[in-house]
Amino acid sequence: MTEEDDIDALAAEYVLGSLDAVERAEVEVRRMADASLDRAIEAWERRLGPLSEREPGVEPPGHLYGRILERIAAQRGGAGHSAEIIPLRPRSRRWRMSKVGAGGALAACLALAIAWFTYLHVGAPAPTPHTTMDCGGLYKDYWQRFDRQTLTRISGDQLANASRLALRAYDACAAGDEQNAKAQFEKLRRMQF
Amino acid sequence: MPLSRQELVGALERTALGDKAAFELVYKATSLKLYGIVTRILKRRDLADEVLQEVYLRVWQRARDFDPASGSPITWMAAIARNLALDEVRRKTAGSLDDFPEILQLPSGDDPAAEQERSEELRRLYACIDRLEADRKELLLLAYHEGMSRKELSDRLGRPVATVKTWLRRSLAQLKECLGR
Numbered sequence: 001m002t003e004e005d006d007i008d009a010l011a012a013e014y015v016l017g018s019l020d021a022v023e024r025a026e027v028e029v030r031r032m033a034d035a036s037l038d039r040a041i042e043a044w045e046r047r048l049g050p051l052s053e054r055e056p057g058v059e060p061p062g063h064l065y066g067r068i069l070e071r072i073a074a075q076r077g078g079a080g081h082s083a084e085i086i087p088l089r090p091r092s093r094r095w096r097m098s099k100v101g102a103g104g105a106l107a108a109c110l111a112l113a114i115a116w117f118t119y120l121h122v123g124a125p126a127p128t129p130h131t132t133m134d135c136g137g138l139y140k141d142y143w144q145r146f147d148r149q150t151l152t153r154i155s156g157d158q159l160a161n162a163s164r165l166a167l168r169a170y171d172a173c174a175a176g177d178e179q180n181a182k183a184q185f186e187k188l189r190r191m192q193f
Numbered sequence: 194m195p196l197s198r199q200e201l202v203g204a205l206e207r208t209a210l211g212d213k214a215a216f217e218l219v220y221k222a223t224s225l226k227l228y229g230i231v232t233r234i235l236k237r238r239d240l241a242d243e244v245l246q247e248v249y250l251r252v253w254q255r256a257r258d259f260d261p262a263s264g265s266p267i268t269w270m271a272a273i274a275r276n277l278a279l280d281e282v283r284r285k286t287a288g289s290l291d292d293f294p295e296i297l298q299l300p301s302g303d304d305p306a307a308e309q310e311r312s313e314e315l316r317r318l319y320a321c322i323d324r325l326e327a328d329r330k331e332l333l334l335l336a337y338h339e340g341m342s343r344k345e346l347s348d349r350l351g352r353p354v355a356t357v358k359t360w361l362r363r364s365l366a367q368l369k370e371c372l373g374r
Binding site: 005008012019020024045046047048053055057058059061072 | 213217225230268280284315341357362369
């Protein structure tokens with residue numbers, strides 16, 4: 001089986017829904033750095049998507065739409081603005097470290113998964129009040145540099161460390177400490193793996 | 194409230210500009226189906242309610258990412274709903290479909306009435322799915338609609354996980370070849 005077949009099979013199972021939690025996380029990480037996987041996933045979504053037509057549907061509870069509007073209102077601004085990226089903190093530090101400790105390429109992949117999942121797009125964004133810097137953009141740009149080659153080389157501990165430093169740099173940026181944030185992002189960029 | 198594909202595309206485009214009335218149209222036209230998709234995967238009301246809210250928050254935030262040239266709006270929204278529900282069900286324990294008396298059985302593959310209702314895309318896909326052996330077809334549809342993992346499928350069918358993986362991958366490769374794209 002060629003690597004292309006392998007990527008396609010992984011994308012197919014991802015869209016089908018048969019992967020377990022770790023495999024799903026790995027795919028979600030890899031697709032950020034691997035355009036061929038991302039394209040394969042989109043192609044499988046188009047192929048299998050018509051199956052959703054078969055779903056007869058269930059009426060959602062009446063109060064849900066109100067809850068959605070409240071959550072939209074709770075965000076600053078509205079749709080139509082460019083989405084801001086903010087880091088999403090891991091829910092549990094212990095969880096993060098236990099995964100990092102798993103060893104080998106899987107640990108590196110998991111650590112990167114955790115790192116990737118530490119940011120998310122939020123809509124409705126207003127500029128961070130304390131700064132004119134694009135803190136989310138800087139944070140995301142930093143993680144974009146991790147391609148598949150780096151991924152296979154890097155250790156879980158190194159990634160966990162980079163993740164901590166990147167969050168610290170983001171926090172400095174969001175707090176308006178531009179000089180410190182710039183220095184920290186620069187230090188991160190210089191880190192060799 | 195049914196909307197034509199074109200009307201739904203228009204409502205999504207207006208949603209991308211922050212039009213809440215258009216967003217409400219999108220919600221009314223699609224929430225029945227999307228709630229069905231997430232409940233079938235999660236089988237728990239508390240999780241389904243939470244995930245459906247997340248789905249529409251994403252739709253509100255990312256409506257501008259929808260490209261009508263690349264597929265139907267409902268397929269785009271269903272992919273968001275399935276991905277969020279699948280991520281959630283892998284983190285939490287799913288419930289039982291018995292807790293959802295209102296969830297309907299999926300239409301059977303050989304129901305002529307259901308056949309009439311199918312879009313051209315679904316007819317073409319189904320023609321390919323029908324070429325699979327019966328047990329492999331069942332595996333594929335259980336994974337897609339109920340979000341069952343290889344392990345869950347293996348328990349359900351009493352076959353080793355490795356066999357399930359091989360069957361799924363072969364079936365998917367066959368489908369791709371049959372669809373010719």
